[in-house]
Amino acid sequence: MRLEAKFLVDPMKLAQAVVEKLRDSDFDAAMSLVRASEKARDGMAVDNIVSWNHIIDWLMSQGEPSMAWKIYNEMKKRGHKPDAHTYTIMLRGYRDNVKKPNVVKQAVAVYDSISAANSAVTPTTIHTNAVLSVCARANDIESLWSIAGRLPDKGPGAPDHITFTTILQAINAEVRARAVELGGRNGPDFDAQPIFEQAVSDARKLWVDITARWRKGDLQLDEALVCAMGRLLMLSTEPKAYEDVLNLVQQTMNIPRTPDGLGKTGEDLAKEEENSVTSPSANTSSPPETANSSLVRQGLRQTQLGPTSTSIYAIPGQNTLSMLIETATALRYLRVGKYYWDLLTAPEGLYKIVPDHGNVMAYLRLLRVSRASQATLDVLRMPRPKDIQDRLMVRGTFFIAMSTCLRDKNNPNVFETASRILDLMQGRAEAVDQEQSPxxxxxxxxxxxxxxxxxxxxxxxxxxxxxxxxxxxxxxxxxxxxxxxxxxxxxxxxxxxxxxxxxxxxxxxxxxxxxxxxxxxxxxxxxxxxxxxxxxxxxxxxxxxxxxxxxxxxxxxxxxxxxxxxxxxxxxxxxxxxxxxxxxxxxxxxxxxxxxxxxxxxxxxxxxxxxxxxEQGTVHRQTSTEPLEDNLGDEAGKSLDVTLPNQRTKALREINRSRLKQEKAREESRLSRRQKRELEKEERIRKQFPASMLKPPQSGRSRTNSQKFETTDHKRTTSPSQKYSGWGGEFAALAREQGQGENTSFIDLRP
Structure with a gap:
């Protein structure tokens, strides 16, 4: 290896040789080559910092952050100062391996070393965002706030839109993880909503700082930052918080709530929604593109700023579309929700958003509340990319569509619409049977x-x-x-x-x-x-x-x-x-x-x-996340549908799973060591094999007299293999049916 290192005095060629060995998963050879290069040039070290970076990066990609930490310290002991790329590799690797032990501690230590007196690197916002991402993924909110509190307000190293996005997402993830932990520990009497409301309050305080920087021109907004704040507001159960989601999009993306009501309040919009829902034309199930075409044209005229790179407003995308549709559905602002859909997805519009699977599902739930069965059928029939269509044509989608038809039962044509939806489901099921193997x-x-x-x-x-x-x-x-x-x-x-x-x-x-x-x-x-x-x-x-x-x-x-x-x-x-x-x-x-x-x-x-x-008349617990049709009210803005799928409902489901897990652990805690091993074995076997493939264990004491006499009477005339009901028990009958019973012999392998 030393002989090879003499010819690799060029740092670029040395790095290429190290990369080739790492590509072949020969870590020892790559490490030996880098160590030998320390004295390759007449006893002098080669500038091999790039080779060290390649080794650290490879270890992080292999899920070995502890080993990468050792190599990082060895590199410094040999007199090589980490460069900016070294710190980025380390912090990015810790972010990808956040579940490993001591990751947050080591990441914070690496970040603090950038600001050390002997450091040759000036800390940048990239390093800050990387270490904040590590803390966010580990739900270490204390370390995150300690780092964010040291950032300057202006100049180099000041927080940008990625920094604030990471902080808001960290608040969201941490509060949901804490609610799941407390819910599983405290039992069914635990109420997670106060924790969610406190997180919403903290996010509002942070948003005041964000908007102040934005108005001064020190911060550029993007969709990720706006949606991170909007998703946090949706953790609340207050209708005012959902109203603020619509106001947030209007403020940061210049999308009016209604084309003819920029100055209208939530109460005025609620009255309009009630009039539109209770009017006779609400049950005609007209397609949304024809019902709201005039609203879209007015919205396009009033939205002066388009999605350009020089715009001070954030550009909406698929995440924004889902958030708006979910908010409008929860508030029962059905007319506003259809307006948002047509405005953002119009092919001739400013935004031209191509809806993904989540967008279509959110819109179908909106159509269900508005009793638009024909519009639901039109949405299902729209041409889409194959990957989105495969994810969309599933049982849950057709259940929402059929529920829409049931809510639209006053429509004289609804049964024909439901029959066409059932035809689509049947055709999709037959196509899946042909494409996939059993x-x-x-x-x-x-x-x-x-x-x-x-x-x-x-x-x-x-x-x-x-x-x-x-x-x-x-x-x-x-x-x-x-x-x-x-x-x-x-x-x-x-x-x-x-x-x-x-x-x-x-x-x-x-x-x-x-x-x-x-x-x-x-x-x-x-x-x-x-x-x-x-x-x-x-x-x-x-x-x-x-x-x-x-x-x-x-x-x-x-x-x-x-x-x-x-x-x-x-x-x-x-x-x-x-x-x-x-x-x-x-x-x-x-x-x-x-x-x-x-x-x-x-x-x-x-x-x-x-x-x-x-039994008949027994009421069992609703396990589906979809709300019952009877619970879908029509009063816009006065109440909030808290059963719609979002991050809050996902957290509540995780709390229930945590409670079941804790209950399972309490049951097993009363068992002895032998009973635990028996339970684990039986669960593993019964989950892998159906009971028809397993032979029921029978001891001599548990067998009845009739079974004993039956075995004695048939002892001379019946072979043991024909009496065996376990593995292979049906092959003898199959062979006899095919006329091969006399030519085929079965060997009993039982002890």
Whole structure:
């Protein structure tokens, strides 16, 4: 290595040789070469600071910040002073390895060494932003404030827009992490909202300093800084905070809240929104591009400044679009939200933002609140890039779309719109089946059971006599119940959902068999068995939500029952019954489904803790993040929908997961060491394999007399391999069916 170093006296060639060895993951050779270069030029050291930087950078990329710290100190001991690039590499590496131990301490030490008296480097804003990013990712808010408090107000090293963005994002992340920690520790009585409100208050104080610097020309705003402040305001549950998000965008991006209401207050906008929602034209479901085209043109005329590089205003992007749509949806400013969407995404507009997956989902939630079913269908049909379209055409999207149709049930064309949405979902499911190979997961329906339930509920809501309304007599003397199966929405829906009903029954039967087999696998100790029964382990047989499958069948039974009740009403009034085929089908399906559902609910052999199917009338907790349709109010600005997905709701879900984790830890703390090992083993096995593939452990004491006699009677006539129900137990039957039973021999490998 020393001989090679003699010919590498050129610092550039030495650095190239080090990079080649590091590319081959030969760290020892690269390190030996750099050390040998210390005396390569007649006993004098070569200027190899670039080579040291390459080694430190490679160690950071390999997730070894501690080793990089040692090399950094060795470099200084050998008399090489770190340059500006060395500090940047160190701080950037600590940012990427923030979960490793002592990262924040070492990063702060590196940053402090820049300002040392013997340092050859002047600290810059780049170094400051790098170390602040380390503290922010580690949620070390104290170290972050200690560094930010030493920054000058003006001149070199003063904070820029990246600095303030990092600080605001750090406040957001730290308060959510602290809420999750306290929520898991203090139990269900913990309220995280005071912590969120304090973070919002701190951010408001910091924003006063930001706007003061911006007005003086000392700070340039960008979208990341504006959205960091806006997302912090959305942690609050006060409508005034969400109003300030709209004011914030108007202040920093020169986007008016309404094209004709720059001076209007929130109360005036709320009155306009109420008038637009309660007016008869609100349920026409007109596309937003036609309804708000005049608003967009006015907005373009009043927005004088476009997105140019010399503008003093920040340029909006996809993050801004999502934030505005979410804010307008939470405040029920539906007209304002559609205006923002059309203004920012208009192809002929100033901004020409191409919506991503998050933008489209936020806009679909806005359309759901505004009962715009046709506009929802138009949004789903819009051409998009394949990556965005693949992420968009999922079950959650179609559930929002079908919920929109259900809220728009007064629209006479809504059932046809819902049928087209169901066609899109079915076509997407078939395309996925052709593109992707079958996975090793459990069985799953092509269409979401929640979407199917909403579709049938919509059919009932749009059928006279089945939606709770009173039947009236028509001119011909008959009641206004549609007897034609081709025009009756409920009968059309039942006919279309018949194949899905068969698949749902098959999945429930498979799940029941799997649960019975898993319940039969007893653990060695009763305590472990009780814990295993309580925990819902992943079933590889059926991966659908069992509650949703049962709810779908109950909705079917209710639909058949309502049709039969209408038939009784018609017969009581002497108007003649429905078609005989319809009545026969309704009675038959109602009896079959009721009997099947009764067997599923009252299944024997399954512990109470392991049951996932609620009894009739049982109210279970809402697990979805989507709000219920009944909770979507129409009063604009007076209340706030706090159930919409944002950073606050994500933090609340993390708190619930932390509580479940703490509860799980408390359960395991009462177990002995042997029971813990048994529990861990059983959980690992049951998560990896379905119960049908596992042989239930049976000891000699637990076997009944009938089993013993059965084994004795068949001892001479039945081979052990045919009695074995574990691995390979079905291959013997398969071989006999194919006529290979006599030519194939099975070897019993049991001890």
């Amino acid at each position: 996975t090793s997961g459990g069985q799953q329906l092509k269409l979401s059971p929640k979407v199917l339930t909403k579709y049938l509920e919509l059919a009932l809501a749009t059928t006279n006599g089945l939606n709770g309304s009173r039947l009236n007599k028509r001119k011909d003397g008959d009641l206004d119940f549609e007897r034609d199966p081709r025009k009756n929405n409920t009968l059309r829906a039942l006919r279309r959902l018949a194949p899905d009903m068969v698949n749902v029954k098959r999945l429930l039967k498979d799940h029941l068999d799997e649960s019975e087999q898993q319940a039969a696998m007893k653990a060695r100790t009763p305590t472990v068995q009780k814990i295993l029964a309580k925990r819902q382990l992943t079933h590889l047989s059926v991966s659908e939500n069992i509650r949703e499958l049962v709810d779908f069948l109950r909705m079917l039974i209710g639909a058949y029952d309502k049709i039969l009740m209408v038939n009784e009403h018609l017969e009581d009034d002497g108007l003649g019954p429905l078609d005989k085929d319809i009545l026969t089908e309704c009675w038959s399906q109602k009896r079959k489904l009721s009997a099947f559902l009764g067997k599923v609910i009252n299944a024997r052999g399954i512990p109470k803790e392991a049951r996932q199917i609620p």
